[in-house]
Amino acid sequence: MKALRKKVYMVAGYNTVSMGTGRKEFHPKKPRPDLEHYIKEAGQATLKMIGGAENVDEGVIGNFMAARFNKQANLPAFLPMIDEGLKYKPAISVEGACASGGLALASGIKSILAETADVVLAVGFEVQNTMKAMYGADVLAGAGWMKTRKEGHAYFFPGVFSKRAGAYYEKFGKEKTREAMAKWYCNAIENARLCETAQEFHNQNKDLEGTAKMPLNPKKFVDHLNYSDCSKVSDGASAIAIVSEEGLKKVGIDPKDAVEVVGIGQAASDITQEPENMTCLTTMKAAAAKAMEMAGVTVDQIGTVEVHDCFSIAGIMGAEAIGFAEEGKGVDFVLEGHTSRCGKVPFNTTGGLIGWGHPTGATGVHQAVTIWEQLTGKAGDAQIEMKEDRPYGMTVNMGGDDKSLVAIVYKRGE
Amino acid sequence: MDLVPKMKNVSVLGAAGKMGSGILVLLSFEMAKLKIGKKSNEQFVLNAIDVSQPALVNLLGYVRSQLLKHAEKNIVELREWYADKENLVDNEDVINQFVEDVMAMIQTSTRIETTYESNLIFEAIKEDKDLKVKLFSQIKQNNPNAWFLTNTSSIPIGEIEKEAGLNGDIVGYHFYNPPVIQKLLEIIKCDNTGDELNEFSIALAKSMRKIIVPSKDVAGFIGNGHFMRDALYALNQAQKLAETEGWAKAFFMIDTISRDLLVRPMGIFQLIDYVGVDVTKFILASMQPSFPNETLSHGVLNELFDREVKGGQYADGSQKDGVFKYQKGRITHVYDFGAGKYVSKEDIEMDCAAKMGELPTLKIYWKTVVRDKNKAEYLEKFFKELHQIDSVGANLAVAYGQNSKAIGQMLVDTEVAASAEDVNTVLETGFFHAYGPINDYF
Numbered sequence: 001m002k003a004l005r006k007k008v009y010m011v012a013g014y015n016t017v018s019m020g021t022g023r024k025e026f027h028p029k030k031p032r033p034d035l036e037h038y039i040k041e042a043g044q045a046t047l048k049m050i051g052g053a054e055n056v057d058e059g060v061i062g063n064f065m066a067a068r069f070n071k072q073a074n075l076p077a078f079l080p081m082i083d084e085g086l087k088y089k090p091a092i093s094v095e096g097a098c099a100s101g102g103l104a105l106a107s108g109i110k111s112i113l114a115e116t117a118d119v120v121l122a123v124g125f126e127v128q129n130t131m132k133a134m135y136g137a138d139v140l141a142g143a144g145w146m147k148t149r150k151e152g153h154a155y156f157f158p159g160v161f162s163k164r165a166g167a168y169y170e171k172f173g174k175e176k177t178r179e180a181m182a183k184w185y186c187n188a189i190e191n192a193r194l195c196e197t198a199q200e201f202h203n204q205n206k207d208l209e210g211t212a213k214m215p216l217n218p219k220k221f222v223d224h225l226n227y228s229d230c231s232k233v234s235d236g237a238s239a240i241a242i243v244s245e246e247g248l249k250k251v252g253i254d255p256k257d258a259v260e261v262v263g264i265g266q267a268a269s270d271i272t273q274e275p276e277n278m279t280c281l282t283t284m285k286a287a288a289a290k291a292m293e294m295a296g297v298t299v300d301q302i303g304t305v306e307v308h309d310c311f312s313i314a315g316i317m318g319a320e321a322i323g324f325a326e327e328g329k330g331v332d333f334v335l336e337g338h339t340s341r342c343g344k345v346p347f348n349t350t351g352g353l354i355g356w357g358h359p360t361g362a363t364g365v366h367q368a369v370t371i372w373e374q375l376t377g378k379a380g381d382a383q384i385e386m387k388e389d390r391p392y393g394m395t396v397n398m399g400g401d402d403k404s405l406v407a408i409v410y411k412r413g414e
Numbered sequence: 415m416d417l418v419p420k421m422k423n424v425s426v427l428g429a430a431g432k433m434g435s436g437i438l439v440l441l442s443f444e445m446a447k448l449k450i451g452k453k454s455n456e457q458f459v460l461n462a463i464d465v466s467q468p469a470l471v472n473l474l475g476y477v478r479s480q481l482l483k484h485a486e487k488n489i490v491e492l493r494e495w496y497a498d499k500e501n502l503v504d505n506e507d508v509i510n511q512f513v514e515d516v517m518a519m520i521q522t523s524t525r526i527e528t529t530y531e532s533n534l535i536f537e538a539i540k541e542d543k544d545l546k547v548k549l550f551s552q553i554k555q556n557n558p559n560a561w562f563l564t565n566t567s568s569i570p571i572g573e574i575e576k577e578a579g580l581n582g583d584i585v586g587y588h589f590y591n592p593p594v595i596q597k598l599l600e601i602i603k604c605d606n607t608g609d610e611l612n613e614f615s616i617a618l619a620k621s622m623r624k625i626i627v628p629s630k631d632v633a634g635f636i637g638n639g640h641f642m643r644d645a646l647y648a649l650n651q652a653q654k655l656a657e658t659e660g661w662a663k664a665f666f667m668i669d670t671i672s673r674d675l676l677v678r679p680m681g682i683f684q685l686i687d688y689v690g691v692d693v694t695k696f697i698l699a700s701m702q703p704s705f706p707n708e709t710l711s712h713g714v715l716n717e718l719f720d721r722e723v724k725g726g727q728y729a730d731g732s733q734k735d736g737v738f739k740y741q742k743g744r745i746t747h748v749y750d751f752g753a754g755k756y757v758s759k760e761d762i763e764m765d766c767a768a769k770m771g772e773l774p775t776l777k778i779y780w781k782t783v784v785r786d787k788n789k790a791e792y793l794e795k796f797f798k799e800l801h802q803i804d805s806v807g808a809n810l811a812v813a814y815g816q817n818s819k820a821i822g823q824m825l826v827d828t829e830v831a832a833s834a835e836d837v838n839t840v841l842e843t844g845f846f847h848a849y850g851p852i853n854d855y856f
Binding site: 132134135137138141146149150153154155219220221 | 486489490491492493500502503504505506509
């Protein structure tokens with residue numbers, strides 16, 4: 001499809017706190033809010049902004065592993081829990097590992113295009129602090145091919161991206177890459193400090209660079225990554241409404257307070273296959289290219305990006321995959337400050353997965369909420385200045401090791 | 415050194431006790447390394463021996479929980495150990511298998527005869543020489559090749575060796591509480607201790623990643639050699655102070671001084687409560703015969719014991735009432751030795767502060783200082799100021815620090831410790847002091 005056959009908007013985004021280590025109120029041994037709490041909080045907040053549940057035609061819920069983290073399935077039936085007004089309305093749940101949130105958005109967009117709905121409530125959530133990290137790693141390994149689990153690292157996905165980082169070090173130089181990864185971390189935390197729902201909002205470390213440059217410890221962790229290179233273990237939910245032009249009128253929101261989806265690119269690659277290129281996220285590249293092609297924009301017109309930095313190296317390789325730098329030059333792009341909040345294209349302006357947090361099933365929706373906030377001037381302390389020649393925003397949500405991808409290009413509604 | 419031949423069959427006497435259970439856990443880690451890590455084909459047996467059957471049941475629960483923690487922490491390595499087990503895919507599978515495999519090596523017993531098959535006998539029973547001698551000699555008669563590693567904290571190893579007829583097959587292996595966490599291990603060779611056993615004990619300690627400090631075979635060794643004399647000094651100081659201030663305030667002030675002004679993790683009387691008034695009394699009694707010219711007992715301590723003011727811990731680790739009463743680890747009441755009853759801390763706190771008078775303006779806390787890079791600088795400033803103040807509190811603190819230093823120096827002079835550094839290592843690692851007693855501050 002070259003272009004969307006009708007206008008699709010997103011409005012009324014909301015993020016709960018991303019709860020986990022780093023938050024002052026988090027204590028691993030004390031009781032915490034459950035998934036019901038997060039789904040309700042996010043869903044109700046969005047409903048409130050769009051005039052209530054009666055305006056909603058359909059609901060979609062994105063989640064990765066509630067079946068194991070919380071022993072809970074049949075997730076569509078949690079939508080009517082948000083509000084009685086959603087009872088008997090169509091609801092669906094989608095799963096694509098850490099791209100589940102992005103897939104929820106894709107599903108909602110398709111409902112608008114299919115004209116089965118004018119207003120879709122999209123919610124993403126994950127509550128994963130129910131188990132210790134080494135057991136959570138087992139669950140998250142489900143985003144990879146289970147038949148490779150046995151030979152994989154105890155911390156499976158850090159192991160997977162550690163290998164990619166190792167390959168990148170070898171090909172493009174370790175020292176500079178580590179520098180860029182440290183810079184990525186510093187950017188993430190500095191941005192998160194400006195967003196009160198961010199997991200690293202309370203971070204007061206005065207020496208972020210020192211933390212990021214701590215020696216690697218392969219004996220206790222992985223060969224090529226530090227903890228600072230990794231996203232967080234998080235509980236949280238995000239919600240947003242996906243609406244048609246009619247839907248926008250129905251909910252009574254000014255287009256200026258909405259973002260328009262101008263391009264979407266989805267791509268999947270075979271989970272049973274090893275990456276064809278260890279230093280390139282080829283599936284992400286394909287999805288991003290599709291989204292930009294549909295939108296009819298180039299990277300030079302994109303003013304801010306929410307990229308899936310489950311690991312700092314994935315963020316850097318993501319900048320390359322989208323097209324901001326050639327393969328191997330993403331490190332320079334980051335080191336030159338282009339991705340920093342005052343740079344050419346601020347990336348992950350509320351911290352991304354490393355700084356804001358990574359409640360896996362919520363992340364794709366969280367990215368859309370952040371872009372909506374930035375493009376409509378609702379980002380509060382984290383607000384960046386959108387430049388005229390770069391009016392577009394972009395989200396890139398990845399499931400597994402470059403396997404399920406959703407890229408979306410947005411602009412402010414007119 | 416190949417540990418396997420000796421580690422194949424090991425017994426822990428007093429395994430259900432606080433120290434014994436920790437030693438058992440450490441040994442189970444070591445056996446796991448050999449059996450699972452190094453894929454030894456040998457059969458390994460770890461006998462947990464204790465007089466109390468119910469306590470042994472509880473012990474297994476404790477060991478299991480410790481093994482689980484250990485496995486979780488070391489999951490990266492464990493996956494390598496179990497790499498060839500196709501059916502163990504998730505971390506959880508590996509962790510559970512590890513716990514099962516190690517638990518399968520542990521057997522409980524209430525019978526001393528169980529040790530007759532063992533190559534190594536670790537002992538952590540109560541501090542009673544006659545009992546140790548009786549058990550060791552019985553085992554030795556039935557198991558002539560056994561090596562004994564005793565956790566005694568104060569009884570001279572040479573005396574046990576001689577009285578039990580052990581032919582040099584014993585070494586002092588003094589862990590600190592809790593053994594699984596505490597890095598320090600005092601190793602005490604007696605005159606007769608065999609070289610092979612000595613080498614083995616060092617190799618095992620290294621494998622356990624302990625900080626080894628050798629101590630001469632003198633009652634109390636380094637750790638209790640310092641602690642007991644420090645405690646006696648504190649009791650004497652409190653006794654003097656009690657003449658004018660009464661016992662509650664005296665206990666409270668000396669405790670506060672030894673904690674806050676000496677920058678230690680706990681005050682001296684809280685430490686006695688932690689160890690137990692009873693245990694402290696036993697340790698002193700076991701040391702006394704070796705030091706005929708010193709009085710290693712205290713009337714107040716004995717009287718506290720007789721009045722059942724004993725301290726120590728409950729099975730869940732919470733503190734029993736002793737010199738103080740506690741709530742969530744904090745002192746709430748102080749025992750008034752004169753009146754024979756507890757008084758509220760709040761009622762005496764202000765008076766004590768007034769009596770102690772001026773204190774350094776620089777406030778430093780053990781909790782923060784102990785891990786600070788600039789620890790030495792802070793301590794130097796603090797103690798310098800302390801020396802310049804002429805108040806009851808400051809003077810008592812300086813005298814206390816000087817006495818502690820003198821005890822440390824005496825341990826070096828009498829060759830109990832090989833060096834000042836060894837004394838300081840014991841106090842810093844075994845007692846968590848922020849600085850060693852032999853220093854330039856006092």
